[in-house]
Amino acid sequence: xxxxxxxxxxxxxxxxxxxxxxxxxxxxxxxxxxxxxxxxxxxxxxxxxxxxxxxxxxxxxxxxxxxxxxxxxxxxxxxxxxxxxxxxxxxxxxxxxxxxxxxxxxxxxxxxxxxx
Numbered sequence: 021x022x023x024x025x026x027x028x029x030x031x032x033x034x035x036x037x038x039x040x041x042x043x044x045x046x047x048x049x050x051x052x053x054x055x056x057x058x059x060x061x062x063x064x065x066x067x068x069x070x071x072x073x074x075x076x077x078x079x080x081x082x083x084x085x086x087x088x089x090x091x092x093x094x095x096x097x098x099x100x101x102x103x104x105x106x107x108x109x110x111x112x113x114x115x116x117x118x119x120x121x122x123x124x125x126x127x128x129x130x131x132x133x134x135x136x
Contacts, residue, residue: 037086041067048076053084056092064095072099075106083113088121100130108132 039060042051048071056064071078078099082088100109109131114122122133 039064040084043067043071045070047079048074049079049081051081051084055087055089056085056095057087057089058091061091061095064092065098068099072102075103077107077110078103079110079112081112082118083115085115085118088114088118093121093125093127096127097130110134112136 037054039052039054039056041064050068050071054060068078080096096109096111103109111122111127111131111133113136114133119133119135127133
């Protein structure tokens with residue numbers, strides 16, 4: 021199937037927005053909605069693993085991300101490292117909160133951030 025949707029299980033104490041991760045393997049695009057955080061990062065890692073086998077850029081659509089923490093960032097950076105030399109990770113349309121976090125850690129050194 022071209023599209024796979026994974027809904028990682030929330031293991032935290034609640035209060036956030038569970039992450040929904042839709043992966044288009046052929047289009048090498050990941051669409052995120054909700055929180056990319058400590059609770060959802062392992063599910064994100066599992067969902068995107070098939071994309072690391074082929075060369076080419078991987079686009080992460082972040083216009084639906086409500087919250088991004090260091091665990092979520094680590095998952096994005098781990099993905100970038102996994103495809104280093106064969107492609108790059110492109111973060112598109114991050115929400116203002118996600119954009120602020122990406123700017124604070126100077127994410128542009130590891131991934132391309134496109135506000136469009």
